Amino acid sequence: MLIKISAESFDPWSEVRDYQDESGQMAGKFGATSLFVGTMRDFNEGDDVAGMILEHYPGMTERALEKIVREAVERWPVIDTLVVHRVGEIGPGEPIVLVAVWTSHRGDAFDASRYIMEALKSKAPFWKKEVLKGRGERWVAHNTDGYLKTE
Amino acid sequence: MLIKISAESFDPWSEVRDYQDESGQMAGKFGATSLFVGTMRDFNEGDDVAGMILEHYPGMTERALEKIVREAVERWPVIDTLVVHRVGEIGPGEPIVLVAVWTSHRGDAFDASRYIMEALKSKAPFWKKEVLKGRGERWVAHNTDGYLKTE
Amino acid sequence: MSIKVRYFASLKERVGRSEERVTIAEPITAKALWRQCVPELSPPEQILVAINLDYADWDSLVKEGDEVAFFPPVTGG
């Protein structure tokens, strides 16, 4: 169960592979991996976005994420998890968040990874400020519920 | 929308990165990637499994997978998908299947990737034969419903 | 009329062949084709049928040039 806050750009696919390789004892034990990667888009609410600044609350962030992962592990039979979240200045196309869950069976992997993402979105103390192209900056007001279907 | 049947072992993380990099026009356009990887376990139903042989129905396999992906794209706003499925002799710890879905919003990515996995499990013409340690071989009888919670 | 019939996985091992070419006088159902090809076994309930690479029913008609496949429940993924 690893939680990383990264001030540098990260490659989600290397992160997952490295973590899985290091946890060598996992090989052959898990049957399912569910992964979610959230990436910065270059537009939002009709505006072109040039970049993003991700602020967080050091100390509370880690504590909140640990609690969320613990809840997922209590609820589903999870073998391991990896959570990486970016902070600082982020450019379009760069990954913001990675959640990976390893389980024996696929239903648990899907359920647990989605639970962690939704809880992270609603509880972990991160704040996004968008840098608009030629139109200053604005704070993102709130996150939407990812369990609801988009229109 | 790429579908690959692979007779060789594959690295799901490289497959996803390469596909995403090749589809350069996607950068900055998608906000969510949901990935599922199914991996061979070294035990099943209480027995040690030394390997697996994955048979399929060439031609029908691709056709069935294309239909499944098309259904997902009709149902959710999907930007792109990648499906890779292994055939032939597989060793413990090796990936069997990879499903990746790129969307604007995370709920759609989770829903569509899970839909593709469940449909693949119930419809795509693949058959697994397990090679048990010192106890011969046996065909896997059926797949379970991944939407159901495990006991 | 010439039909290609294919068998997969455990069914292939049970009937002892992976494919064969059979001749029919006129279009018949998949069930009738099974009875002609595998007379020693009544069509097992869980066996699936595909005609020309698409799932079909036991009552679907098989005709000249078709490829018909019989196979057990799929277990991929």
Place this chain on the structure above:
Amino acid sequence: MSIKVRYFASLKERVGRSEERVTIAEPITAKALWRQCVPELSPPEQILVAINLDYADWDSLVKEGDEVAFFPPVTGG
């Protein structure tokens, strides 16, 4: 009693500071602390409160040595 108070994101910009140290005579609620620190604003309904790195209520008591944070709805992920 000495309390560390922190502000984040848009709230930090609105109150014009990221943290401060305040002195209270006895334990008070988070709401009373807000009124002491940010008298120009009534506690905005959507503002969240954390005490010692855990979410808390506006009615939670703040005491000596606590770190209290006020911040807008979170938007990570």
